[in-house]
Amino acid sequence: MSAPSVLFDAPGPRTRARHRIYSVLGVLAVLALAAFIVFRFYDRGQLEYRLWEPFLTPKFVRVLLVDGLLKTLQMAAVSIVMAVAFGILFGIGKLSEHAWLRWPCWLVVEFFRAVPVLLMIYFIYFAYGVGDGIGAYWSVVIALTLYNGSVLAEVFRAGILAVPRGQAEAAYALGMRKTQVMTSILLPQAVKIMLPALISQLVVALKDTSLGIAIGAPGLTFVGKQIYTEFQNQVQAAVVIAVLYIAANLVLTALATWVQKKFVGERKPLAVPVVGGGTL
Amino acid sequence: MQDIWENYDLFLKAFGLTLGLLVVSGVLSLLLGIFLAALRVGPVSLLRRLAAVYVTVARNTPLVVVFIFFATVGPRLGYTFNSVEQLDIGGYHVSGYFFRSCLALTLYTSAFVCEALRSGINAVPLGQAEAARAIGLTFAGSMRQVILPQALRAAVPPLASVQIALAKNTSVAAAFGMLEATARMKFFINRNADDMVLVFVIFALGYVLIVEVISFGANRFERRFAAAR
Numbered sequence: 001m002s003a004p005s006v007l008f009d010a011p012g013p014r015t016r017a018r019h020r021i022y023s024v025l026g027v028l029a030v031l032a033l034a035a036f037i038v039f040r041f042y043d044r045g046q047l048e049y050r051l052w053e054p055f056l057t058p059k060f061v062r063v064l065l066v067d068g069l070l071k072t073l074q075m076a077a078v079s080i081v082m083a084v085a086f087g088i089l090f091g092i093g094k095l096s097e098h099a100w101l102r103w104p105c106w107l108v109v110e111f112f113r114a115v116p117v118l119l120m121i122y123f124i125y126f127a128y129g130v131g132d133g134i135g136a137y138w139s140v141v142i143a144l145t146l147y148n149g150s151v152l153a154e155v156f157r158a159g160i161l162a163v164p165r166g167q168a169e170a171a172y173a174l175g176m177r178k179t180q181v182m183t184s185i186l187l188p189q190a191v192k193i194m195l196p197a198l199i200s201q202l203v204v205a206l207k208d209t210s211l212g213i214a215i216g217a218p219g220l221t222f223v224g225k226q227i228y229t230e231f232q233n234q235v236q237a238a239v240v241i242a243v244l245y246i247a248a249n250l251v252l253t254a255l256a257t258w259v260q261k262k263f264v265g266e267r268k269p270l271a272v273p274v275v276g277g278g279t280l
Numbered sequence: 281m282q283d284i285w286e287n288y289d290l291f292l293k294a295f296g297l298t299l300g301l302l303v304v305s306g307v308l309s310l311l312l313g314i315f316l317a318a319l320r321v322g323p324v325s326l327l328r329r330l331a332a333v334y335v336t337v338a339r340n341t342p343l344v345v346v347f348i349f350f351a352t353v354g355p356r357l358g359y360t361f362n363s364v365e366q367l368d369i370g371g372y373h374v375s376g377y378f379f380r381s382c383l384a385l386t387l388y389t390s391a392f393v394c395e396a397l398r399s400g401i402n403a404v405p406l407g408q409a410e411a412a413r414a415i416g417l418t419f420a421g422s423m424r425q426v427i428l429p430q431a432l433r434a435a436v437p438p439l440a441s442v443q444i445a446l447a448k449n450t451s452v453a454a455a456f457g458m459l460e461a462t463a464r465m466k467f468f469i470n471r472n473a474d475d476m477v478l479v480f481v482i483f484a485l486g487y488v489l490i491v492e493v494i495s496f497g498a499n500r501f502e503r504r505f506a507a508a509r
Contacts, residue, residue, distance in 0.1 A: 007409050007427065008323045008419040015323075023326040030330060040357050114444075114491040115484045116451035119462045123480040126469050203340070210342035214455040221344060234352045242345045249340035 041235070051233040055240050060227060068223035069244055075137070075219060076206040079144035083205070084198070086149025091156030092182065105153075112150040117143055118211050125215045136217035144205050151204075155197045159190035192263055199256035203249050210245070220244060283472050284482060294464035295486050300378070301450040301460060302490070305385035306443055312386060313393025314428070320394060321401055323419055331394070338391035343452050346388045350380040351456040381453040385446060392442045400435025401427060433505050440498030447490050461486055 011019060041047050054060040093105030112120075120143040129139040163186050171181040213221035220241050228237040284291055319331035338346075354360065361383075362376040404427055412422035432439075454463035465483040469476050 007321055007422065009413060011323060019324045022324045026324070026327045026330055044357050046357065111484070111488065114448075114488045116448040116462060116487060118451040118454060119465060119480070119484060119487065122454075122462065122466050123469065123476065126466070127476045127480070207340075207342040210344040211452070211455070213344060221342075221348075234348075235356050238345065238348045238353045242341055242349070245342055245345060246337060246340045250336075253340070 046235045051231065051236050054227055054231050054233065055236065064220075064223055064227070064240070064244070067218065068220040068241075069248065071223075072206065072209045072219040073248065075141055075144070075209045075212070075217075076202060079141045079209075080148060080198070080202050080205050082141070082145040083148035083152050083201070086145055087152030087156050088187075089153075090149065091153040091160070094153065094157050095160060109150040109153045112146045113154075115147075117147050117208050118214060120146060121211055121215060129215070136212065136215045139215060140209060140212040140217045140219075144208055147208070148201055148205050152198070152201060155194050155201070156190065159194040159197075160186050162193050163189045195263055196256045196260040199252060199259060203252050203256075206249060206252065207245070283475075284468060284479065287468075290464060290467075291482075291486075294459060294461045295490075297378075297458065297460040298447075298450050298462075298486075299490070301381055301385060301453060301458070302443075302447050305382045305389060305450075306446055308382065308386040309389035309393050309442075309446070310439075312390035313397060316390060316394035317397035317401065318423060320398060335391040335394050338388055339395075341388070343384070343388050343449055344455070346384045347381070347452055347456050350384045354380065377453075377457045381450075381456065381458055385449060385453075389442060389446050389449070392445065393439065396435050396438035396442050397431060399438055400431035400433075403434035404430045433502075436498055436502045436505075440494055443498075444491050444494050447494065448487065451487075 038047075055064070090105045090109050093101055094109065096102045096105070121140055124134075124143050125136060125139040128134055129136060133139075134142070160182075167185055167189065168181050171185045176185070209217075209219050210221045212219045213225060216222060224237040224241040228234045316331050316335065319327045320335070322328060360376055361379045364374045364379045365376060367374045408426055408430065409422065412426040417425065450460060451462035453460055454466070459467075461483055465479060468479045468483075472479055
């Protein structure tokens, strides 16, 4: 069932005519929706140049890109780097032969995968962030680290298990120790298998940084909020921010696909085993 | 702790709201997701592409931004959906907030439902589709009677993942005026500064319970209805 065309016969002339009608209807529906939205914008005075101007002004564009997009990317990157460390630690911990190590690791991973990120952000912020605490920025980064780290722990575990068993056996036969087998045989190969899953998780982290708006953490949504409180252009700010997020995520997705082709080859991408579809 | 114990009704109400959001947008996103998946594997290439664009855009937009569109942009364009408050469903009044939250969650989640279903459709053996065509079923007929029933069963694990993600995603509504579990935790944390960790753990366990129930149900369902191959 790889090609969708297995689901139906090659269309004959009458079917093609019917499909053309469906196509036309579909296009008309989309055009009608677009026209309706544009008209609504116009009707409510949302197309006025005054409201869009901040997003064409170099100063605000810079703020949006530097304080917004760059900060968002930075938060996502920092939390993913920390999450990788967390994931290695707990992923290997879950594979341990010692029950006293395996069970706590399992518990931590299961817990942080099942708890909403926003709940963690609120908790960390109010418990450790406010006042002299770590602040909104780190509250978001730490919450994202815990969540993505637990997801990555499962990725690491799956990645290590995906390395052919003979590799470890051969290494043991050469007289390597357990740590050596892990660090010089299994992990390097596992990392290669996991790279695309890692980059996809970066998309998840990037989207989740937007939750920072709830506690006033820096990032795109926060900058957008500052701009629209000043200019009263909520609609325009929302459109611009959505476009920026989508563009950044599409670039990351393209990167993941490229890495998959370049470094992993034809192997099936390692599915991220998720409690949450990894999809916030 | 004492505080939650004494106000357990607030705790239960908050999780009731979370469950309400989960069930309503879960069912709606399942329906919209099935429709999108049918478009994406259907014979009309233009509709296939339109559905693909929708899924790509929805998957790459943060849920917070989707919520901003319904909570801030909508009202600015004259859509508050406050008229739904006159709706009376079994003695309960639907609030505009609830309606908007469900819309945002549904539009976002259905893209993931569509992808989960597509993976399920890919798991249906080729011969099934060929047999359906051979006995003269049209696309709609073979989808309804042969492909989708099997695809839905194969898609149970990824669909469960999507629903679990949705359960956690309902928390975003807390930032947009809904007093569901996450917003309620914030409320209790503000009142019980000394017991913050405990309050957090209690509310977190509520979510863990929901997640576990969904994955348990999905496991049972999968074993009970697995398509015989």
